[in-house]
Amino acid sequence: AEETTSTAATAAHAFGPLGPLTDLVVQRLRVGDEVAASKFGTDKPIDDPAREQQELAAVRTRAFAHGLDPERTAEFFQDQITASKVVQRGLFARWTAHPEEAPTTRPDLTEIRAELDELTTALLTELVATNDVREPGTACRIDALEAQISADVVDHLDELHRGALRTALQSLC
Numbered sequence: 001a002e003e004t005t006s007t008a009a010t011a012a013h014a015f016g017p018l019g020p021l022t023d024l025v026v027q028r029l030r031v032g033d034e035v036a037a038s039k040f041g042t043d044k045p046i047d048d049p050a051r052e053q054q055e056l057a058a059v060r061t062r063a064f065a066h067g068l069d070p071e072r073t074a075e076f077f078q079d080q081i082t083a084s085k086v087v088q089r090g091l092f093a094r095w096t097a098h099p100e101e102a103p104t105t106r107p108d109l110t111e112i113r114a115e116l117d118e119l120t121t122a123l124l125t126e127l128v129a130t131n132d133v134r135e136p137g138t139a140c141r142i143d144a145l146e147a148q149i150s151a152d153v154v155d156h157l158d159e160l161h162r163g164a165l166r167t168a169l170q171s172l173c
């Protein structure tokens with residue numbers, strides 16, 4: 001049943017010029033669910049500052065190579081990491097309060113991190129493709145809202161993931 005749900009969610013598309021980027025952001029949030037499942041009930045902390053710094057350093061270098069602003073790009077990825085931790089903390093709280101909802105299998109964090117690395121590449125490509133659309137200003141904010149609100153609906157996001165999506169998109173424009 002889980003598998004069917006995530007396949008259907010992947011098929012949904014957020015609207016507007018920032019829709020494809022937002023679809024990737026939602027995909028990354030969903031990987032946050034897997035990260036939570038891999039850490040819950042272990043001694044692995046939700047926060048891994050060393051891993052985060054390593055990701056952000058790589059992103060700065062790759063942003064420059066892609067012709068993107070390194071600081072702005074790092075800020076976007078910092079938001080993705082913060083949003084992932086919002087999801088992880090929310091799920092930890094949910095699973096602690098309702099142990100019957102906790103995952104019964106524990107995915108491998110190394111494999112999940114490889115998925116996150118692939119999403120980083122896809123996100124960088126989409127940041128390049130939307131560089132003009134993301135010119136700071138009202139038009140970008142409207143495009144971002146359109147993408148965000150449509151993603152809430154088409155991806156059937158719950159309260160936790162809607163909040164995390166807001167965090168993930170907060171410095172898009």
Ligand SMILES: C=C(O[C@@H]1C=C(C(=O)O)C=C[C@H]1O)C(=O)O
Binds near residue numbers: 047081
């Ligand atoms: C996803 C993880 O959890 C946290 C979130 C991260 C992210 O979204 O990239 C990175 C490190 C952790 O602070 C992880 O440990 O890999």
